[in-house]
Amino acid sequence: MEEWISEGLCKILDFEIPEDLIKYILSIQNEKDLNEYLKTLLDFDNSQHKNFYLELTKKLFPNKGNSQTKQQKKKISKNKQQQDFISEQTPVTQHVKTDEESKSKKKTKFVNLYSQEGKNAQVVLLKGRHHCDCQALKHDLINNCLQCGRVVCKQEGSGPCLFCGNLVCTPNEQREINAKTKSSAKLMETLMERSRPKGWEAAISQRNRLLEYDRTSERRTRVTDDDSDYFSANSVWLSSGERDKLQQYQQTLHDKKHASRRNKKMTFDFGGRQIIEDNSIEHEVDEERIRQITSTGGATSDPQILRPDMFAHSLADRDVAPGVNAPLLQFDESVNQESQGYSSAVRSSWNQHSRIQDLELQEMSDSGKCLSMHQPWASLLVEGIKRHEGRTWYTSHRGRLWIASTAKPPDHSVVSAVENQYRVLRPDEQHKFPTFYPTGCLLGCVNVDDCLPQEEYAKKYADTDESDSPYVFICSNPISLRLRFPVKGQHKIYSLDKSIHQAALKSIQKTSKMQAEEANAG
Structure with missing residues (x-):
């Protein structure tokens, strides 16, 4: 019976069934308890699982099937004599049934899920050594690895640690090994020869090889692409x-x-x-x-790429096409040296007299770069009142630069002083200062035309004393957002979040479209 149950469950569940699980199934005395327990293992929607369950109930509870057939015969009977005959026989069967039910009620056994028997009924132990991270919570504890500290459970079993290869065994096995007898030596050899999971050696060698590559950072490939220009x-x-x-x-x-x-x-x-x-x-x-x-x-x-000796083998291959007496190619090292000298001379002269920067491409592209500024200077920059922004560091960024305000709220006295400064600085212009200076949000964008050092800035913009910083950003084409997006600022120029960047671009496009429609209507 045990062998039949083991073969049937192994066939439908595709793993080896432990003996404790089979013994627990045989100890169940009630079909209802068997049904509730097998629902946790089998899928009754599957016909194969359902057929196994029906055959198992027939083998474990054969008397119940006989009583059901007799009751069905009693219902099928049509004439009175058959009913009388069956009625005379039924008291005996009913009496037997009541005895069986009384016995089954007396023998009803409840299993505590927190006991050892309940744990054995829930946990499945696979055959052989398999990697398990249960930390000995589901399976029994074997021991801890003294080298790497790994908790080894019964599923991994005694033997070499699956992580570092150190021997891990139970305390009883360790005491026997420490005895240093012939049996202990044999036990030690048996434990060390226990097979590891399939592919373990290949995985360890691959790990060591990658760690060695990372440690030495040795270049093993050569790629020639655009990145070689930098x-x-x-x-x-x-x-x-x-x-x-x-x-x-x-x-x-x-x-x-x-x-x-x-x-x-x-x-x-x-x-x-x-x-x-x-x-x-x-x-x-x-x-x-x-x-x-x-x-x-x-x-x-x-x-290794082009060697003169690579043509030496062509003499032996000359007889492959008899009758063809074409001259053999020979490598001339002097020509190679002359070409290298010419290319280096051309390259050096090009570097001395040429400096190409695709400024138009930088101005047209928008890579989502952003600069965080304190208020009120951030709002004044995107409104076009402030045109030059000073910094202590240089930047090579050109083109669109998004402006965000920091989380620090501005002081009213500082706001009034800055507004008066620009009224005095440009008295001919009618400035429309913002009524509100929001903080911690994306305000708009400007175009960075140039980044000048202070000496060059003082000469080029002598009539404007807007900034005395070591480096000054020359900004133009300010655009203010109608919808402000909350952002968290960072140091210097940083990249905006992609979702916020796309939303800001759509907001600018919508604003420009509305302005064009208003201009056409006017």
Whole structure:
């Protein structure tokens, strides 16, 4: 009986059934209790599960089936003699039934779910060692791994730890191993030879290989694309020495680009009575120097990509097409060196006399960059009253820049002082100052035309003393949003949330459309 139940459940549930579960099913004395318990294991909507349940009830409760057939015969009877005969027989069957019911009522057994028997009825233990994260809450505890601290349950079993490979066994097995006898040595060998899950060795080797790649950051591939035109000093593929050299070179270029105009070189030609100003661009990126630092020369400099000895095998393949006496190709190293020298000369001359920046593309594109400002200066900037914004740091951003206000509310005295400052600064203009200065929201956007150092700004805008900061943003085309979106500001220029950015763009488009319709109607 136990073997039949085990085979049937294994067939429909696709896993090995523990013996405790089969014993518990056989101990059930009532069909109602059996039905309630098997509902937790079987799917009665499945015909295969339903047929197994019916066969199991027939085998466990055969008497109940006989009594039901006799009662059906009693209902089918038509003549009176058959009814009398059945009525004479029914008291005996009814008496037997009452005895069975009384026995079944006496033998009704309730299982406590919190007892060991109740736990065995609920927990399924798979055959073999399998990874389990129950922390010994569902299965019995084997022990803790003394190397990595993993809690090993009965499902994982005694043997090598599935995480670090250290031996984990029960206290009784550990005491036997510590005895250092022949049986303990045999037990130790048996436990260590227990098979791990399928693919465990391959997973461990893959993990170690990836960790080694991450530790050494060795470059094993070479990709030539548009990114090769630029360099990054923080690339993970660079060694520490290359990274330090690139950072120093990057700092040197930055210092040259933002150096003071007082250090500019000028040549006095007394004979020709003229002053020659040095307009050469010294802060351009030298690609040759970058290649020397990163040790990644041109594609033809790699001996693995194009080697002269790769043509040596062509002599042996000459007889593949007999009768064809075409001249063999030979690699000339001098031509390669001359081409490299010419390309480097052209590249150096290009870097000295050419500086291409796609300013129109930057002005047309909107990458969702935002700058947080205190009130009332933020609202004055998007309303077009404030046109120059000072900062202590330089930015290469050009084009649309979104303006957001910080969460700090403005002081009324500061607002009045700033408004009076712009009335005095531009007395000819009729300013319409905002009546309300909202905080913690997206106000609008402006176009950043240029970022000038203070010396150049003072010369170019001598009549305007709007900002005395080290760097000044020259802004134009202010657009104020009618619908304000709440945002949380960050340091310097940051990226807006994509959803807020799209909503702000739609709001600007809708506003411009309404203004165009009003202009056409007027």
